[in-house]
Amino acid sequence: MRSLNKPTLIGSAVLAAMGSLAMVSTAQAKDVIVKIGHIAPLSGPQAHYGKDNEQGARLAIDDLNAMKIQLDGGTAKFELVAEDDAADPKTGAIVAQKLCDMKVNGIVGHLNSGTTVPASRIYHDCGIPQITPSATTPKITKQGFDSVFRVIAHDGVLGVALAKFATADLKAKKFVVIDDRTGYGQPLADIFAKQVQAGGGQVLERQYTNDKATDFAAILTSVKAKNPDVIFYGGMDAQAGPMLRQMKQLGIKAKLIGGDGICTTELSKLGGDNVGDNVMCAEGGMALSKMPGGPAFEKRYKDKFKSDIQVYAPFVYDATMTMGMAMKEAKSADPKKYLPKLKAISYKGVIGTISFDENGDVKNAPVTVNTYGAKGKTPLTIIQ
Missing domain, CATH: 3.40.50.2300 (Response regulator)
Structure with a gap:
């Protein structure tokens, strides 16, 4: 009986081992x-x-x-x-x-x-x-x-839309354009300025900062003397927020307009009580x-x-x-x-x-x- 059952037992063990390997392989293949x-x-x-x-x-x-x-x-x-x-x-x-x-x-x-x-x-x-x-x-x-x-x-769409809105809807005539010299801010500002001029607006001044700046006193002092209707900022909210605070300190009444870089919930915190209907921004899509x-x-x-x-x-x-x-x-x-x-x-x-x-x-x-x-x-x- 033992001699007859030994091959059967060995075969069963082999089959069981093969089954285990198959299960491991299948488990590995699942992910x-x-x-x-x-x-x-x-x-x-x-x-x-x-x-x-x-x-x-x-x-x-x-x-x-x-x-x-x-x-x-x-x-x-x-x-x-x-x-x-x-x-x-x-x-x-x-x-x-x-x-x-x-x-x-x-x-x-x-x-x-x-x-x-x-x-x-x-x-x-x-x-x-x-x-x-x-x-x-x-x-x-x-x-x-x-x-x-x-x-x-993209900015070609955003910049054109913002410029048309500023000239046609807001009836703004005089603009100052500021950008942060980044691969985002500068091209957006360039497109906006070009479209504003094509729409009959006047770009009084171009100013430049960087994406690490927080002090805009020199720029804004020069801007105040120009008395623009709109300041366009090509950059992010980390600069737009302090800029808005300093605009208020200097008594600048111009609206601040920017692209999606300033269009954040954080801007209200960064810009303090100078963030309201004087700030407009564009997003490249529907509002949430x-x-x-x-x-x-x-x-x-x-x-x-x-x-x-x-x-x-x-x-x-x-x-x-x-x-x-x-x-x-x-x-x-x-x-x-x-x-x-x-x-x-x-x-x-x-x-x-x-x-x-x-x-x-x-x-x-x-x-x-x-x-x-x-x-x-x-x-x-x-x-x-």
Whole structure:
């Protein structure tokens, strides 16, 4: 009996071992790790933007994982690789190369135009698709890279819309234009100034600062002597806030107008009691309250992070989801396989339907002009 049963027992043991190996193999095959790089300033004066962006990306990562997407023979497990570029182009390039060396599957970022432009070439050269949710200089998508996309209106759209609003709606005639000399602020100011002049307005003076400045006494003293109707500032809220305080101290009555860089909830804190209907700003998209999925997204965001949305979190969320949906359609996280799907995608997101033109810019991007009142930022009009 023993001799007859021994082969059977051995066979059973072999089959059991093979079954165990199969179970291990199956378990291993269940998770396909998909790394999405997200880059923004997480330190310095723009850290509140960067954290806002990162949190938008994390919400999307949670939702993608909940979908149990099947990629490359298994279930995708999306992971966010968050990096700090400190809003510095050199740091941004170093981080970009680091993510290339890590062979991440896609990039959502950078936040700033100045960091996005040099980084975009690095990602293109190493074959990683990139979607920027917030960098607005037209240069990004005019480099001829077929792997670079944007889900927000660029400065060519924003600057023109703001200039038309200032001259046609506000009936402003005299302007002073100030910018921070960054890859974002300077081109936006240039576009605004050119369009104002085309619309019959007069640019009395161009002034320049930098994205680290907080003292604008010399600039504003010169501006006060010109008595403009409007001061346009091309830059971020970390400078616009102190500028507004100092405008009040000097008795300057001009309205301050800027792009999406100053269009934050933080501006009300930074600018103190000189932030009201004298401040107007444009966002490259619908106001949060007007976005198709805006109110629901805002509730989820506040419930999870216990903070208000600054500006770009919905755009970051949609950029991350759009990339994930392209992978889903391709059934692969391999950039070469999902890039064609990304080019052709039509995704209904929080901000609206996302599809891209031949340059990689989002189609039909609206612009919302906002002002500030007792309840904070309030949409005035939508230009499309």
